[in-house]
Amino acid sequence: MVAVVPLRDGTSGKSRLAHVLDPDARSRLVAVLARHVVSTLLASGAVERVVVVTSDPRFAWRALQDLVVHAASGGDDGPHLRTDDADRLRIVLQPADRPGLDTAVDVGREIAAEDGPVRVLVAHADLPALTTDDVAALLAADPPVVVATDRHRSGTNLLVLDLIAAPFRTRFGADSLAAHLAEAAAHGLRSVVVQRPGTATDLDTVDDWGELPARVRAAVGQHVPGLHDATPGPQDRSASGGTR
Template identity: 65%
Template sequence: MDDLVVPDGAARPGGPARPGRVVAVVPLRDGSSGKSRLAHVLDPASRSRLIAVLARHVVGTLLASDGVERVVVVTSDPRFTWRALRDVVVDESAAATDAAGTDGLPLLTDDADRLRIVLQPADRPGLDAAVDVGREIAAQDESTEGPVRLLVAHADLPALTPADVAALLAEDAPVVVATDRRGAGTNLLVLDPPASAPSSTGLPSQSGSERQEPRARPGRGHGGEGFRFRFGVGSRAAHVAEAERLGLRAVVVRRPGTAVDLDTVEDWDELPADARAVVGLHVPALRDRDA
């Protein structure tokens, strides 16, 4: 199995995104418990604003990317998530007009019907479980519309661009890992079928009262077990090993827009100036560090 690392800033040969329906899954915990490593420079309200602006950027970028059919956000706090993503789904100019008394209701954007916000079940906690929930939702309509390619993206990538998304989707490999700037983590992950299918292969029987025995398929491990998410410390190596377990080729990609997340002050210092400017508008305490 190949493990190909593309150096920072290097362009890869190839054309547009490969064919296939793409559903993006974005796990987002809540607006209060994240970014704890920035607690010494940001108060709770500032950290909440930071989580919101980063999530809004990532989801907006995914919706603006060619080839992404829809975005599923899996969260333990749907109310916070809806507030954070309001600008993505509501036409603010129309809302202002409505407030003046023309219609009375704000208008939704063209992207509103491509975004789904889903509550993460309390009995399925954790990042890997959240992504699994998104994968299951992405697969729900496969029977009528065909299998999907899965794109998993963390919600804190302030430099992510549609060009980055297109580059990942154009990679000719069943598993694509976009690593962080240290080369150890996984910031985005692309899975082609059958790896993009939910791990469970038990299917409803015709009566609906029984389950068929799992059936092994290509790209699955023993007993029909599918690709297992391994986010966390060392996830780049863990995801490559998971692809190897299933006999699938993995490509590891490092691009400036996919490599930088925002968890620490050091991450902030590594951000391009334009990304710092956008984030700093909403989080002055970070902006003031550059003064």
């Protein structure tokens, strides 16, 4: 089982929080959220490898490197020791001529398949409440297509595609839950929808922030204090929680 994590870059994402967070704070938020998702995946026994597909590998490496590398005891400037996890994390450049979220997922799926057909878990990099139990629950589901939807039951935050789901094309974006169920049906693939507290809240808006458990807000807010007194903007009042 290989996990594919699309991660845009450190500057252009989280635009729906731009009215409450400056660019530095948004960049910190993207890093903190990505660290949480990738470390949860690495801690999940069934996940052999995590492939992060990004247009900014330097940003991704800075955000994620200490999940798999730690400083040698000889001092701060000493050589770095690679942990057993080092080979389980791969950060891959999304080619500039292959832009977009679905294409990032395609790049990850191609890399996942390099060693042969493999079951893939696509996980967005902005799920602050994701737990290893959530990952285990998604992987325990039987159908070849497992869609973990958002709290509005309209989008897709994680997606499991079994070996036989190779022809399945992802359709992330507005109303992607319906699009993914239709895609599965078009290929005669059984599918199931999962909605759990840890998989349903992607942090895109101030309303999403308010939905998170206090312990999750405390953990994220430690790095991005501006979120604690954030007030909703116009983008927080639509049913989808977004501007699309």
